[in-house]
Amino acid sequence: MNHRNIPQLTTGQLQAETRVLVAGATGFIGRNLAAALVARGCHVTVLVRDPARLDTDGARVVTGDLADPDSFGRFDAPFDVVFNCAGLLGTWDTTAAEMQAVNANGPVTLAHKLSQPPRCFVHVSTVGVSGPLTDLADEDTPCHPVGSYQATKLAGEQQLLEEATGSGLPVVIARPSFTYGPGDTHKLALFRAVKKKRFAFVGGGRGILHPLFIDDLVAGIQLCAAVGQAGQVYILGGERPVTVRELVNEIADAVDVPRPRLSLPVPLARLAATVLELAGRLTNRPPPLTQSRVTLMSSNYGYSIAKARSQLGYAPSVDLATGIRRTAAAYQAAGLMQ
Template identity: 40%
Template sequence: MTGFWKDRAVLVTGAGGFTGSNLARRLAAEGAQVRAFVRTGGSRRDLPEAVEMFEGDLTDPVDCARAVEGVDTVFHVAAVFRQLKGGPAVLKAVHVDATGHLIRAAKAAGCRRFVHTSTMGVHGHVKHGPGDENTEYGPGDDYQDTKLEGELLARALSAEIGMPLAVVRPCGIYGPGDTRFLKMVRPISKGRFFMIGDGTPHYHFVFIDDLVAGIMLAGEKDAAVGEVFLIGGPDHPTLNELAATIADLLGVARPRLRIPVGPIMFAGRVCEALCQPFGIEPPLHPRRVAFFTKNREYSIDKARKLLGYAPAVDHREGFRRQIEWYRKEGLI
């Protein structure tokens, strides 16, 4: 603890989600006066009683203005990961329009800093890794498209109106409380996992505790203003290395089955096209297949140098903790 956040009023959007709730808890533990922006009727997600709950609609400028009243720092974490109902329009409303409302409201309220959470996905596939903050953009779906649009709006608008801004691009977020990587861990645990493609692409993870520390540093350090930071873990394994690590931690045989990408990608597109008109989450979709084909390997040197960011959890230790939580919850 640095003592920096003690008694500072902060707003955390998306505080009903995995990253936002962990950030809100950590800030509260360091003595901040935390206001958690959640959807009307949304979950408190085990937030401490000291955290002030603010229920509202991020796409409503009036709610945004009310939420930032008396706030020192805004941490904008809210996102819609996948959205079948409403499609791209809903993603744009949350990732782009709401970002504009919040930044304007923060400036009008005299907030000290605005920390915007983007994603490593704005870069898409990194042809020659490791990439960095200047690697060309290459979003590959509606989620990544709108996250990039929201980030670019945040940067342009903050410069235009003079709202001090820092942007963080998290790598693949995981940790106890998150279930996204069950799709990989569970089949490996049952000996039913198959690698799509050759397994050589890298995937850069960030354990939730390290990510929260990085986001807070972006809100604290003067050197963060006007900058963009990739926030990742200390290593970026290949998918083959990841699968082997998970199998070893589970105490099962390492996966050996492989299938070509083409047929699975075709099946994913067909499955999504059939499910989408009915608002059904497809069991297989192109985004899931792309996990196995896109190289996501980054340098975090900029965050280390300017923020003093020092991630402590590599993928092996992180997945040990992740698997321990899955077992505790009876998920595997």
């Protein structure tokens, strides 16, 4: 990749007419980002595995799978900014090899498909690469990922930054925290469980999460492209970390049910998850509780967003109660809470 004439980053938000590529535009984050960029007046190209799942109008569609480099060709036209939102979540039936192909190898695969370097390549990773924490984490906290999803996402960061060192590709890493919002199918099960009074805390609900409403994340990702510094990592989170109990209580209030009180000790929850995962594999049905979910609900995943605030001007504006109410209302309006 020739990198001699890479345009410099501009200040402020992305401007209209900016030529952008969004990989993974049928996922929750990529879909919302692509829609926001189209609305801003950018010239948007999306790379998706299944165009039938795409609901973003106004974008040029390219079909391809980052896990299969032969499934799509090189992009001859130049892009000002590339956003890699493609990723494979660590669901109960996803293999480590599948996650390796998309999460670890996919970012460099995408970079190699560019005929000309963009002025910025924003890779959307996850705060989960840090692993469970003992204190508030920032971008300099050593990473100790737990599970294949987090490990492959960290490998994707490392491979892309190594590629950037050799090619000069201006890479910015965005690490979103616990993202939620209307249209997020992965948090729907949590809202349903609370609504149907089938939710139980793990370890008393003392685990810590860092909720981030999708609109704030989309704004933060655009700031990474507009003013982020090449080679830097930025944690994007909501206004503050909260306990799992506080998060679930907000959901209960939003869906008008009593706040849950039942709690399982962590060892019992892990035993239950083992049995339910085995049953899920035998019946080919997703289990209601998994080992990764037990870890998420009982560990510390709280972060500092000071670097993004100071360097990007990032300022999350949707508080937890408002975001949860908007999400619950959208689920209910779509008939998804039955």
